[in-house]
Amino acid sequence: MVSTLSEPAAGGGLLPSTVKILIAGGFGAGKTTYVGAVSEIEPLTTEERLTEVGVGIDDTSGVDAKTTTTVAMDFGRITITSDLVLYLFGTPGQDRFSYLWDELALGAIGAVVLADTRRLADCFPSVDYFERHGTPFIVAVNCFDGAPVYDAEEVRMALDLDPQVPLVLCDARNRKSAKQGLISLVQHVIASEEPAPVG
Amino acid sequence: MSGQTDGPGWADDEAGPFVRPYAMTQGRTRPSEGEFDLIAVVVSTQPAASIRGDLPPEQAAILNLCQRPLSVAEVSAHLHLPLGTVRVLLGDLLGAGLILTSGPRPAAQPQRHHLLKAVINGLNAL
Numbered sequence: 001m002v003s004t005l006s007e008p009a010a011g012g013g014l015l016p017s018t019v020k021i022l023i024a025g026g027f028g029a030g031k032t033t034y035v036g037a038v039s040e041i042e043p044l045t046t047e048e049r050l051t052e053v054g055v056g057i058d059d060t061s062g063v064d065a066k067t068t069t070t071v072a073m074d075f076g077r078i079t080i081t082s083d084l085v086l087y088l089f090g091t092p093g094q095d096r097f098s099y100l101w102d103e104l105a106l107g108a109i110g111a112v113v114l115a116d117t118r119r120l121a122d123c124f125p126s127v128d129y130f131e132r133h134g135t136p137f138i139v140a141v142n143c144f145d146g147a148p149v150y151d152a153e154e155v156r157m158a159l160d161l162d163p164q165v166p167l168v169l170c171d172a173r174n175r176k177s178a179k180q181g182l183i184s185l186v187q188h189v190i191a192s193e194e195p196a197p198v199g
Numbered sequence: 200m201s202g203q204t205d206g207p208g209w210a211d212d213e214a215g216p217f218v219r220p221y222a223m224t225q226g227r228t229r230p231s232e233g234e235f236d237l238i239a240v241v242v243s244t245q246p247a248a249s250i251r252g253d254l255p256p257e258q259a260a261i262l263n264l265c266q267r268p269l270s271v272a273e274v275s276a277h278l279h280l281p282l283g284t285v286r287v288l289l290g291d292l293l294g295a296g297l298i299l300t301s302g303p304r305p306a307a308q309p310q311r312h313h314l315l316k317a318v319i320n321g322l323n324a325l
Binding site: 015048078079080086089103106175189 | 220236237238239240242268270272273275276277281282283299300301308311312314315316317318319320321322323325
């Protein structure tokens, strides 16, 4: 029973609405850098403690072992208006914590999957996850200094991306570039929610 | 699950904070009230000056922090407490009427379209 809703908040006024976008990709793909480039606050870290009962681990020596693992998630914040706040969550690299991914993806506007062309395969699990769960996403190729330069079509083919999934080039360190990636994602979400043309 | 009573394993390898999160929540892992999504917003109903002195320090810290609305994730990050622990503490505060919370509300289609447009406009204005 929550009977406190009519009491005034010390903070005053109505509580703001919140939305979230996920920043995914392999380890070292620049997720935290990307979050930090657009966030109005220094990226924060929150931790979830998970109890694992040897899920999906090919280690027969620890069959009965129950271990507690701490998974850290970096996130940032962008105040859109006084009553709307956008949070950006970097997905934890450990792809086997599917419970955590499910929690992150639930209700998210969508995801930006960062691809590092030096290790393109590292973003496969993210792409695969969002495809399977129907979470809208775009792929942002993070153009690191010294990374092999591929054109967008080569990356698209290597990732076997659906033609509708936008692929953009970005520099995760650059605020404007990171911001543009987020805009591309939201535009993609809006476009994909428009009624499909008949015929 | 075997019938043996596994200890929580909190006295071994890693030395952590002096008061274990487990102790702060009296061993509970689920909040007594509320869902507390990562981006649910929490605000104190108590002005900082009138926070009861007999509250456990972590609960008082949450009320102090939430004088302005903050997300559950931010509360966890600022207080360096795991999300699970924060959720239990928030559940107690909600039950006691000391906080208000609003979860992310799934918006109906026209409203959702409006929301997404607002996000784009906000990002463009950055």
